[in-house]
Amino acid sequence: MAGGRRMGRHGASMATEKPKNFKSTMKKLLSYLKKYKYKILLVVLFAIASTVFTIVGPKILGKATTKIFEGVIGKISGSTSGIDFLYVGKIAVTMVLLYLVASLFTYIQSFIMTGVSNNVTYRFRKDISLKLNKLPIKYFDKQTHGEVLSRITNDVDTISQNLTQVLSQIVTSVTTLIGTLVMMISISIPMTLVSLLILPVSVLFIMVVVKFSQRYFRSQQEYLGHINGHVEEMYSGHTVVKVFNKENESVKTFNELNDILYSSAWKSQYFSGLMQPIMAFIGNLGYVAVCILGGYLAINGKIEVGNIQAFTQYLRNFTQPITQLANISNVLQQTAAASERVFEFLDEEEEKEVFDNLMEFNEEKTTGRITFENVDFGYNPDKIIIKNFSADIKPGQKVAIVGPTGAGKTTIVKLLMRFYDINSGSIKIDGG
Ligand SMILES: Nc1ncnc2c1ncn2[C@@H]1O[C@H](COP(=O)(O)OP(=O)(O)OP(=O)(O)O)[C@@H](O)[C@H]1O
Ligand SMILES: [Mg+2]
Numbered sequence: 275m276a277g278g279r280r281m282g283r284h285g286a287s288m289a290t291e292k293p294k295n296f297k298s299t300m301k302k303l304l305s306y307l308k309k310y311k312y313k314i315l316l317v318v319l320f321a322i323a324s325t326v327f328t329i330v331g332p333k334i335l336g337k338a339t340t341k342i343f344e345g346v347i348g349k350i351s352g353s354t355s356g357i358d359f360l361y362v363g364k365i366a367v368t369m370v371l372l373y374l375v376a377s378l379f380t381y382i383q384s385f386i387m388t389g390v391s392n393n394v395t396y397r398f399r400k401d402i403s404l405k406l407n408k409l410p411i412k413y414f415d416k417q418t419h420g421e422v423l424s425r426i427t428n429d430v431d432t433i434s435q436n437l438t439q440v441l442s443q444i445v446t447s448v449t450t451l452i453g454t455l456v457m458m459i460s461i462s463i464p465m466t467l468v469s470l471l472i473l474p475v476s477v478l479f480i481m482v483v484v485k486f487s488q489r490y491f492r493s494q495q496e497y498l499g500h501i502n503g504h505v506e507e508m509y510s511g512h513t514v515v516k517v518f519n520k521e522n523e524s525v526k527t528f529n530e531l532n533d534i535l536y537s538s539a540w541k542s543q544y545f546s547g548l549m550q551p552i553m554a555f556i557g558n559l560g561y562v563a564v565c566i567l568g569g570y571l572a573i574n575g576k577i578e579v580g581n582i583q584a585f586t587q588y589l590r591n592f593t594q595p596i597t598q599l600a601n602i603s604n605v606l607q608q609t610a611a612a613s614e615r616v617f618e619f620l621d622e623e624e625e626k627e628v629f630d631n632l633m634e635f636n637e638e639k640t641t642g643r644i645t646f647e648n649v650d651f652g653y654n655p656d657k658i659i660i661k662n663f664s665a666d667i668k669p670g671q672k673v674a675i676v677g678p679t680g681a682g683k684t685t686i687v688k689l690l691m692r693f694y695d696i697n698s699g700s701i702k703i704d705g706g
Contacts, residue, residue, distance in 0.1 A: 299610045300613075303609070303613045306397065307394065310393065313386050313390050316383075316386055317383050317441060318441075320382050320386070321441075321442050321445040321446050322445060322449050324380045324446075325376075325446050326449065327372055327373075327379065328372075329454060331369060333460075334365060334368060334372070335580075335583070336578070336584030339579060340580030341361050342362060343579040384442065395433065398430045399426065405622070409622060410624075411694060422619075428612075429612040429613075433613055436605050436612075440602060440606060443598060446595070446598075447599050461585050462576075465567055472593070473596075475556055476553060477596065479552060480549065481600075483546065484603070487542050497531055498535060500531050501532060504531060549597065550597075561586055565586065640703065643704050644666075644701070644702070645703075646699070646701055648664055648698065648699040650699055651697050652697060653694070660682050660685060660686065689701060
């Protein structure tokens with residue numbers, strides 16, 4: 275999980291621009307989650323419980339190490355008969371039970387959370403689908419189909435996947451961080467202080483990496499989108515490209531986009547890939563310091579050998595949540611960006627439903643007399659394209675609409691179908 279982000283399933287999926295308003299979007303998302311607050315509380319509790327169970331593990335294991343160490347030393351010096359295997363065995367059984375319970379808790383927690391996030395996704399899709407039927411045709415004139423589709427599929431997907439991940443990870447990371455720190459302090463304060471020295475170094479390093487890689491991740495997703503768009507357009511318009519001899523130009527554009535994508539992709543992967551090895555290196559420096567100090571303390575009889583082993587294990591657990599939290603901030607930004615796009619869509623202005631002058635359409639009775647009376651219409655209110663148009667078409671009469679391109683012929687037919695509402699005047703069928 276070293277900052278490596280999943281690629282979208284459909285290529286240009288992840289909404290990577292920063293959300294415009296992180297706070298209010300998160301608030302809205304939370305209001306969607308409100309319905310599941312008890313389940314989420316359960317998830318948090320189980321996550322904490324499972325983490326706590328995992329955290330006490332090394333300390334108990336340390337006791338076994340101490341016992342074995344004492345047994346060996348005792349045998350050498352001849353004071354005891356050897357290792358107390360009964361005691362070691364008991365600890366082994368305890369450990370097995372401990373880890374079993376911890377995994378059971380993890381299992382329950384992910385089970386509940388997956389349910390919640392899928393319910394939210396289900397509601398999002400349902401709301402979007404209902405919304406689609408309420409939007410005026412005008413909306414689809416402005417928005418490409420791909421864009422609308424992308425909100426239904428990719429953005430909702432992103433939210434769903436991240437929700438499952440984020441909540442339990444935040445809880446687990448914070449609990450691990452605090453719990454591990456408490457255990458470390460309980461073992462040895464000087465050793466804890468030494469290991470805390472690595473903290474500022476790691477935090478600084480993570481911040482630098484995140485800053486660099488985020489920029490490239492963003493441009494990677496952006497150009498992935500451009501390439502997708504380009505390829506889609508060139509394939510669907512293949513014949514047009516051929517007719518106008520634009521093959522070379524199309525290939526050239528593709529190559530340019532692809533080059534930029536390549537460069538940002540490898541940089542983002544490189545920077546995020548750096549995170550783990552360098553964190554491991556910093557962590558190892560910490561081990562060396564801790565082991566030297568631990569050895570010294572053990573010789574002076576101030577610490578048990580098993581506790582040194584437990585301590586190094588805790589130290590290993592300590593750096594992990596820090597990296598994870600850095601990652602979560604990324605994922606949160608991404609979730610907010612995706613949610614924002616979905617909410618934006620859901621908040622679009624809907625078509626007004628008019629019920630007052632509905633007329634019944636009956637194939638047998640309707641004669642088909644069409645009357646336009648002083649119709650004014652513009653796709654854009656500032657730009658009226660049909661001005662004061664009147665016509666009376668009798669049942670069965672055939673009428674040709676003639677005019678130069680852009681005159682508004684198709685528009686008249688669209689108005690008749692009521693794809694758009696007219697600005698003033700009236701259109702009547704059978705005078706109704
Ligand atoms: N969805 C739309 N949004 C905004 N303006 C539009 C839209 N559709 C058409 N227009 C504009 O309205 C005007 C009339 O367009 P319309 O398609 O009705 O013309 P037409 O007479 O059918 O032309 P043609 O002979 O080319 O089919 C044009 O200026 C066009 O640019
Ligand atoms: Mg037309």
